[in-house]
Each structure stands twice: as structure tokens, then as C-alpha cells.
Amino acid sequence: MKKVVILISGRGSNMEAIVRAQIPGAQIAAVISNRPDAAGLGFAAAHGIAAQCVDHKDYPSREAFDAALAATIDAHEPDLVVLAGFMRVLTDGFVSHYAGRLLNIHPSLLPSFPGLHTHRRALEAGVRVHGTTVHFVTPTLDCGPIVIQAVVPVLPGDDEAALAARVLEQEHRIYPQAVRWFVEGRLSLGADGRVQVRSETASPAGWTVPPVEA
Ligand code: GAR
Numbered sequence: 001m002k003k004v005v006i007l008i009s010g011r012g013s014n015m016e017a018i019v020r021a022q023i024p025g026a027q028i029a030a031v032i033s034n035r036p037d038a039a040g041l042g043f044a045a046a047h048g049i050a051a052q053c054v055d056h057k058d059y060p061s062r063e064a065f066d067a068a069l070a071a072t073i074d075a076h077e078p079d080l081v082v083l084a085g086f087m088r089v090l091t092d093g094f095v096s097h098y099a100g101r102l103l104n105i106h107p108s109l110l111p112s113f114p115g116l117h118t119h120r121r122a123l124e125a126g127v128r129v130h131g132t133t134v135h136f137v138t139p140t141l142d143c144g145p146i147v148i149q150a151v152v153p154v155l156p157g158d159d160e161a162a163l164a165a166r167v168l169e170q171e172h173r174i175y176p177q178a179v180r181w182f183v184e185g186r187l188s189l190g191a192d193g194r195v196q197v198r199s200e201t202a203s204p205a206g207w208t209v210p211p212v213e214a
Contacts (some may be wrong), residue, residue, distance in 0.1 A: 003029040003182045005078040007086040012040015013168065014084035014105055014175050019047055024184045026183040029076040032069070034088055050076070056088060058108035066094040071134075079181035080182050083137065092139040098132065100189040102137040103182070105175050107167050109133060109149055122154065130154050130163060132171045134178040136189050147179045147187060150174045 004026050005016045019028055031044035034056045051110035054072050054193040059065035073081060080170040084214045108118040110133040131151040135154060138144035181187035186198040
């Protein structure tokens with residue numbers, strides 16, 4: 001059984017999608033928020049998952065918060081840590097502690113639109129396609145080796161809410177997929193910094209490039 005710890009800051013719909021996917025071989029060991037009022041904590045507790053808060057406001061520095069957060073995470077001895085709408089910039093020390101076992105989802109086709117307000121910025125830029133990216137976390141914000149992406153069209157008449165909803169639907173599909181690959185031992189980050197996804201049918205040594213889902 002692979003232990004998974006999920007970090008959230010709010011609604012937690014991606015966390016919910018991962019929990020609901022009931023991935024064979026995965027145990028969701030804990031859901032941890034940096035905000036006590038995160039709605040997702042209620043869902044986790046109602047599903048018998050340890051729901052904890054490490055409030056960033058209780059710590060004098062980013063380093064102190066990240067150290068407390070890491071201690072709380074590590075008490076669960078996770079194989080994988082999943083950032084699911086966790087809206088904190090993490091220190092390099094934290095990120096390197098979880099190198100190769102820290103995933104994030106971002107609501108754009110990275111490397112386009114890192115940071116905030118991705119849907120608004122996509123509309124302003126006039127892009128014809130938009131989407132979402134699951135990636136391994138590296139010290140640079142919303143950067144890092146890409147695991148899987150999903151593409152959605154930008155339709156005439158779209159506003160920020162309509163586009164966000166179309167992207168979120170895809171997030172709920174690809175994030176459980178990425179976690180499943182990791183739990184099955186098929187997803188890894190190579191020493192060269194490139195993502196490898198071993199296909200179900202390939203020989204043990206056979207690796208394929210990650211698929212792009214349209
Ligand atoms: C998701 O759209 C996720 O991609 C985004 O926050 C939302 C969280 O929703 N994350 C980022 O912007 C990280 N840079 P959720 O709480 O319902 O999963």
C-alpha cells in the first residue's frame with residue numbers, strides 16, 4: 001500500500017476527485033490544510049481520513065512554517081505528497097526534501113500562465129486552447145517536469161467562470177490518473193529531470209513518453 005498525503009488550502013475538489021477515485025494500492029493517509037477554514041477538511045474527515053491544519057499564520061517565517069508542515073506530513077510516512085490547490089510558495093528545502101514524490105496541479109498549459117488568475121489571463125491573451133498540467137514540483141513556482149496535461153477549447157462567449165469550470169472538469173480526470181500511475185510504480189522522475197511513464201503493456205525496462213490527453 002502506498003501512502004499519499006494531500007495538501008489543500010480551500011475547496012479541495014481535486015483532493016475529493018482523488019479520494020473518490022479509490023485508487024487500488026493507495027491509502028490517503030492525511031489531508032492537511034494551511035487554512036483552518038478550508039472546506040475540503042470537512043470532506044476528508046467525513047470520509048475517515050485524518051484531516052489536519054498547520055496554519056501558516058502561526059509561524060514567524062516561511063522556513064518555520066515549512067518545517068512544521070514537513071513534520072506533520074512525515075508523521076504519516078508518505079510515499080507521495082500531492083498539492084491540490086495548496087496556495088503557498090514552498091521553500092527550496094521543503095521541495096528538495098520531497099524530490100521525486102511531490103506533485104502539483106496547475107490550471108494552465110504550463111509553461112504558459114504560471115501564477116494566479118490563469119483563466120482571466122488566457123482569455124486576455126486570446127489563446128484558442130487552454131488547460132491544466134500535473135507536474136513534479138521543483139523550486140521554481142509552477143514549474144517542473146510535466147507528467148500529464150489536458151487541453152480544452154476556449155469558446156466564443158467564454159467568461160472566466162465558464163473556462164474555469166471546463167478546465168476543472170479535466171483536472172478531476174488527470175490528477176487521479178497521475179496519482180494512479182505513481183502508485184502503480186509506473187511514474188517516475190529520472191535523474192535527468194525528465195518524467196517517465198511506463199506503459200501497462202511495455203516490458204519492465206520499456207518506458208514511453210507521457211501522453212498528452214486532448
Ligand atoms: C485548482 O484549479 C488548481 O489547479 C489550482 O487551484 C484550484 C484548487 O481547486 N491550483 C493552483 O492554482 C496552484 N498554482 P480545488 O481546491 O477545488 O482542488
